[in-house]
Amino acid sequence: MSTEVKTFPDNKFTTLVISDLHLTEEHxxxxxxxxxxxxxxxxFFFDELFTDWLNFQMESCQGPIELVxxxxxxxxxxxxxxxxxxxxxxxxxxxxxxxxxQKEKSIFKINVIIRDHKTWFEAVRKFLAKGNRLVFVIGNHxxxxxxxxxxxxxxxxxCADDKDKKMxxxxxxxxxxxxxxxxEHGNQYDPYCVCENPxxxxxKVHNDFRVxxxxxxxxxxxxxxxxxxxxxxxxxxxxxxxxxxxxFFFKFLIKKQxxxxxxxxxxxxxxxxxxxxxxxxxxxxxxxxxxERIEKIAVKSQATPRVVRELSAxxxxxxxxxxxxxxxxxxxxxxxIFLVGILFFxxxxxxxxxxxxxxxxxxxxxxxxxxxxxxFYSSTVANGIKGSKDPGEQRLRWLSLxxxxxxxxxxxxxxxxxEIIGSVEYLNPGSWSPIFEDIxxxxxxxxxxxxxxxxxxxxxxxxxxxxxxxxxxxYYSGKNSN
Numbered sequence: 097m098s099t100e101v102k103t104f105p106d107n108k109f110t111t112l113v114i115s116d117l118h119l120t121e122e123h124x125x126x127x128x129x130x131x132x133x134x135x136x137x138x139x140f141f142f143d144e145l146f147t148d149w150l151n152f153q154m155e156s157c158q159g160p161i162e163l164v165x166x167x168x169x170x171x172x173x174x175x176x177x178x179x180x181x182x183x184x185x186x187x188x189x190x191x192x193x194x195x196x197x198q199k200e201k202s203i204f205k206i207n208v209i210i211r212d213h214k215t216w217f218e219a220v221r222k223f224l225a226k227g228n229r230l231v232f233v234i235g236n237h238x239x240x241x242x243x244x245x246x247x248x249x250x251x252x253x254x255c256a257d258d259k260d261k262k263m264x265x266x267x268x269x270x271x272x273x274x275x276x277x278x279x280e281h282g283n284q285y286d287p288y289c290v291c292e293n294p295x296x297x298x299x300k301v302h303n304d305f306r307v308x309x310x311x312x313x314x315x316x317x318x319x320x321x322x323x324x325x326x327x328x329x330x331x332x333x334x335x336x337x338x339x340x341x342x343x344f345f346f347k348f349l350i351k352k353q354x355x356x357x358x359x360x361x362x363x364x365x366x367x368x369x370x371x372x373x374x375x376x377x378x379x380x381x382x383x384x385x386x387x388e389r390i391e392k393i394a395v396k397s398q399a400t401p402r403v404v405r406e407l408s409a410x411x412x413x414x415x416x417x418x419x420x421x422x423x424x425x426x427x428x429x430x431x432x433i434f435l436v437g438i439l440f441f442x443x444x445x446x447x448x449x450x451x452x453x454x455x456x457x458x459x460x461x462x463x464x465x466x467x468x469x470x471x472f473y474s475s476t477v478a479n480g481i482k483g484s485k486d487p488g489e490q491r492l493r494w495l496s497l498x499x500x501x502x503x504x505x506x507x508x509x510x511x512x513x514x515e516i517i518g519s520v521e522y523l524n525p526g527s528w529s530p531i532f533e534d535i536x537x538x539x540x541x542x543x544x545x546x547x548x549x550x551x552x553x554x555x556x557x558x559x560x561x562x563x564x565x566x567x568x569x570x571y572y573s574g575k576n577s578n
């Protein structure tokens with residue numbers, strides 16, 4: 097079997113990289129609860145802005161363009177709509193949250209996204225019609241793109257003919273551009289969102305095949321989807337400290353979701369159960385086509401089969417391998433500590449009450465004394481989760497050495513970065529998804545950043561840009577770069 101790296105025919109393309117668009121269904125505004133999932137309303141769709149940006153690039157770039165959509169372009173986790181008369185079974189649990197990751201359900205979800213983002217897909221269609229090329233790198237929120245049938249739905253919408261289809265490829269988790277830039281979403285190094293086997297992502301559950309969903313995405317599907325005041329695009333919005341959760345409850349939840357504790361507890365139990373269930377399932381592997389599968393991934397990613405194997409081995413272990421970690425994220429550990437504490441002090445009170453006649457409220461004193469330690473522990477857990485997405489200098493160096501590139505582009509973190517780390521140039525265009533400082537969605541934090549890698553006589557040069565007010569500006573200096 098050949099191990100030759102097969103690249104696109106022309107290496108003089110200008111490469112543009114954007115990440116984390118999180119295109120999903122439109123949420124219909126509810127006058128009775130205007131803040132519920134407000135971030136998902138059409139008011140905050142950026143489809144027209146994306147169209148203007150893409151048109152500008154086609155006009156200003158000299159020569160063809162390679163557009164790399166670096167993961168989480170489509171957010172299957174947030175699609176809660178389901179067909180009225182399905183030809184397949186949909187459980188009550190799925191109707192209340194989102195459908196499972198079976199093929200036919202994934203096809204329905206992508207068609208919902210296509211329906212609600214016609215402008216975006218039309219912009220991409222015109223982009224391809226002009227001889228440009230498009231690369232989808234699959235992230236953790238669009239893992240259902242692994243289904244070829246889902247990919248066909250996308251191709252049907254963006255390609256006018258077979259010629260356009262040849263300029264589109266779907267990469268399982270990474271892509272090497274022009275032999276100098278390694279591009280991947282980055283979730284493979286996040287224990288909470290890692291796709292455990294991107295080479296063979298399917299598992300068998302209850303006699304049907306599904307894409308294995310990581311723990312972090314199960315949290316988005318089965319908890320965040322029924323907690324509409326929490327914005328899943330910003331971790332700071334839902335990985336709060338104990339005191340922050342208390343303030344949030346009395347400010348927003350007490351009227352809309354007074355039984356939020358039950359919602360949390362039930363969702364947590366389901367997530368913990370399903371995470372372990374999915375973890376125990378072996379991937380669906382055909383041993384007779386293993387090498388052929390590796391070869392196909394290598395060809396699409398412009399790598400060698402050896403690089404595919406090495407990068408697969410570089411992925412971190414899932415947090416589900418250490419159940420205590422997922423209990424911490426779900427607050428099950430703190431619930432257990434709190435319950436044990438209550439039972440202990442009740443028992444202690446009953447013993448003391450047999451010896452000395454005391455009032456029950458005295459039991460509250462030791463609980464209050466322990467509260468600062470409880471709050472401190474909660475804050476350390478939240479901070480640990482936030483830091484898990486950073487790739488780190490050592491891993492960037494390994495990626496550079498394994499792929500023989502000097503530039504690495506990630507997404508996933510939603511944090512814009514451009515810096516030299518050791519010998520590696522590291523870039524991250526952040527996210528285009530609707531992120532706000534406040535729940536009322538009046539203080540936007542999103543900056544529409546992108547990576548631009550231009551060919552020059554001395555090699556390709558990368559810059560971090562921002563699309564603002566109809567112009568391309570330098571991300572850090574804010575100077576117009578037209």
